[in-house]
Amino acid sequence: MTQPAPGSLHEQAIASLGARIVSGDIPVGTVLTPEGLGISRTVLRECIRVLESLGLVQARRRRGTVVMPAGQWQALDPRILGWRLAGPDRLDALGDLSELRLAVEPVAARLASSRATPDQCGALTAAIVGMSATQRSADRDEYLAHDRDFHRILLEASGNPIFAALNSAVAEALNGRTAHALMPHNANPEAIRLHEEVAGAVRRGDATAAEDGMRAIVEEADAAVQRLAR
Numbered sequence: 351m352t353q354p355a356p357g358s359l360h361e362q363a364i365a366s367l368g369a370r371i372v373s374g375d376i377p378v379g380t381v382l383t384p385e386g387l388g389i390s391r392t393v394l395r396e397c398i399r400v401l402e403s404l405g406l407v408q409a410r411r412r413r414g415t416v417v418m419p420a421g422q423w424q425a426l427d428p429r430i431l432g433w434r435l436a437g438p439d440r441l442d443a444l445g446d447l448s449e450l451r452l453a454v455e456p457v458a459a460r461l462a463s464s465r466a467t468p469d470q471c472g473a474l475t476a477a478i479v480g481m482s483a484t485q486r487s488a489d490r491d492e493y494l495a496h497d498r499d500f501h502r503i504l505l506e507a508s509g510n511p512i513f514a515a516l517n518s519a520v521a522e523a524l525n526g527r528t529a530h531a532l533m534p535h536n537a538n539p540e541a542i543r544l545h546e547e548v549a550g551a552v553r554r555g556d557a558t559a560a561e562d563g564m565r566a567i568v569e570e571a572d573a574a575v576q577r578l579a580r
């Protein structure tokens with residue numbers, strides 16, 4: 351399916367409707383009409399094509415296009431995750447992502463301890479060097495980029511392509527913390543140390559230490575979000 355150009359009227363309409371559906375502003379069961387939404391029939395048609403591919407709506411014969419319940423959504427799609435993180439259930443979304451990360455990233459670290467290539471080990475170290483260099487501005491994009499690199503490389507180093515495919519969900523969790531002021535300005539030194547511990551364990555082939563360290567990283571991140579959200 352051809353995607354609308356970024357920043358186009360269609361893309362803006364898709365983002366607006368998607369966010370409203372995900373937040374519950376447009377309730378489940380609502381029939382989408384141009385009149386009810388205040389947009390043209392042409393724009394709505396383009397929106398429906400995209401939103402239907404995400405499971406947010408479904409075209410039904412003799413009824414029209416209906417908003418679907420959350421159980422039908424493509425929950426791991428970055429757009430849906432981004433809309434959830436921008437909405438009123440932001441903390442619930444981050445909690446869901448933390449649970450996913452706890453189920454996947456520690457196992458990925460364990461696998462990486464026996465499968466990571468020398469280049470991947472070097473890239474993990476480079477990401478940590480970048481995080482350390484920018485830790486006094488951990489709520490900025492530069493730190494975020496290094497943090498995302500670390501987690502992407504680790505998932506890829508697991509050697510499991512399904513784990514690697516979950517990188518976009520992990521990246522959205524990290525993006526959401528920065529975008530919505532849930533990152534401290536100064537990184538927690540313990541978080542940096544844990545990343546170093548995981549990289550070291552992967553490099554020396556210590557599966558247990560790699561798994562335990564990655565679990566501690568995700569738990570630390572979740573606790574930090576809860577503290578800042580109070």
